[in-house]
Amino acid sequence: MALNRAIETGVLFHRAILMSGSALSPWALIQEPSRFAAQVAIHANCSPELPHAHLLKCLREKPVELLLSTPILHQPEFAFAFGPSVDGVVIDTGDPPGGDNLHYNEFDSNSNNKPSNPEPQNAITILNNVLLRKSVISKLSRYDLLLGVAKAEAYFAFNGEDVQYGIEADRRSKILRTFVRNTYSYHLSEILATIVNEYTDWERPVQHPINIRDETLEALSDAQYVAPVVHTADLHSAEHRNSYLYVFDYQTKFGDYPQVSNSQCLCLRKAEVAA
Numbered sequence: 001m002a003l004n005r006a007i008e009t010g011v012l013f014h015r016a017i018l019m020s021g022s023a024l025s026p027w028a029l030i031q032e033p034s035r036f037a038a039q040v041a042i043h044a045n046c047s048p049e050l051p052h053a054h055l056l057k058c059l060r061e062k063p064v065e066l067l068l069s070t071p072i073l074h075q076p077e078f079a080f081a082f083g084p085s086v087d088g089v090v091i092d093t094g095d096p097p098g099g100d101n102l103h104y105n106e107f108d109s110n111s112n113n114k115p116s117n118p119e120p121q122n123a124i125t126i127l128n129n130v131l132l133r134k135s136v137i138s139k140l141s142r143y144d145l146l147l148g149v150a151k152a153e154a155y156f157a158f159n160g161e162d163v164q165y166g167i168e169a170d171r172r173s174k175i176l177r178t179f180v181r182n183t184y185s186y187h188l189s190e191i192l193a194t195i196v197n198e199y200t201d202w203e204r205p206v207q208h209p210i211n212i213r214d215e216t217l218e219a220l221s222d223a224q225y226v227a228p229v230v231h232t233a234d235l236h237s238a239e240h241r242n243s244y245l246y247v248f249d250y251q252t253k254f255g256d257y258p259q260v261s262n263s264q265c266l267c268l269r270k271a272e273v274a275a
Contacts, residue, residue, distance in 0.1 A: 015144035015242075020153055024228035026183045027078065033085035036072065043070040076182045078157070078224070141239030147229045148246040154220035158213065166209025172196075172216045179220060195219050 021028065030036065037055070038048035044066055046058035059067065072081040157175065158167070167175075173196070180192045199219040201211065230245070237243035 013143070016146070018145065018147045018229065018232065020149055020225055020229075022147065022228045022232040024231050025224060026228075027080060027224060028084065028228075030081070030083045030085045031076075031079060036081045039072060039081075040067060040070045043067075078179045078182050078220075137235050137239065141236055144242040145233070145236050146244040146246070147233050148248060149221075149226050149229050150248045151251075152217055152221065153225040154217055157220055158217070162213060166211070166213040167216065168209055169207060169212060172212050175216060176219065179223070183223075195223075 041048040041050075041055060041059065044059060044062045046055060046062070048055070050058065075081045155163075162171070173192075176195055177192055180188050180195070184191055199215045200207070201215065204211065233243050233245045
């Protein structure tokens with residue numbers, strides 16, 4: 001909302017807190033809004049072949065309970081079926097609907113401008129095109145910003161058995177391969193090999209399942225949460241505004257990870273959040 005052209009700067013709020021994510025996170029944008037919109041339309045008895053404006057009108061007349069009860073088929077891992085998309089209102093690429101914007105054309109079933117071989121449009125590419133423009137960064141910098149991440153952001157990518165006993169190398173490869181395939185468009189093998197190489201402690205003679213789990217958790221957390229948050233903080237602080245970044249590393253007594261000593265524990269109550 002801070003980047004919405006329709007909202008005057010400073011009217012709704014003056015500062016923001018981004019906890020465990022930012023608009024640059026790969027999961028912050030729906031990659032295939034037209035496919036999921038069609039599923040909702042069919043469930044709500046609205047024809048998915050309707051023009052964009054008529055389809056929206058039909059959906060707006062349906063009870064919200066009906067829309068939320070839509071069974072979603074084939075939702076990709078590490079992504080969401082419902083969420084923001086480049087609609088020209090909440091998220092605006094600067095291009096008018098019906099132009100060369102592939103995200104618009106994909107949603108509009110009546111568009112005559114669909115390219116025969118469109119370039120793959122993953123969330124990272126779209127977000128970078130939209131959010132890294134100077135005008136957007138300039139507007140973002142008008143607000144004070146506090147950003148933060150936790151120690152185990154990607155915890156829920158693992159099941160109970162993974163958490164308790166760890167994972168083997170083939171399980172790690174499957175998880176990371178799925179993440180790379182559903183997040184990026186090019187050089188998938190090279191990206192996967194780089195992740196495995198960078199998040200493996202090669203000094204250990206034996207790769208224990210617990211260590212493999214922790215390394216995979218760190219890789220997924222960095223890719224989905226930490227890197228986007230740090231990137232956002234870098235962009236925001238470059239405009240000389242108040243930017244703050246914290247890491248929440250508090251561990252409970254009965255948590256899934258071993259307790260650390262008091263000298264090692266990061267306690268937000270006492271620690272100063274530095275810019």
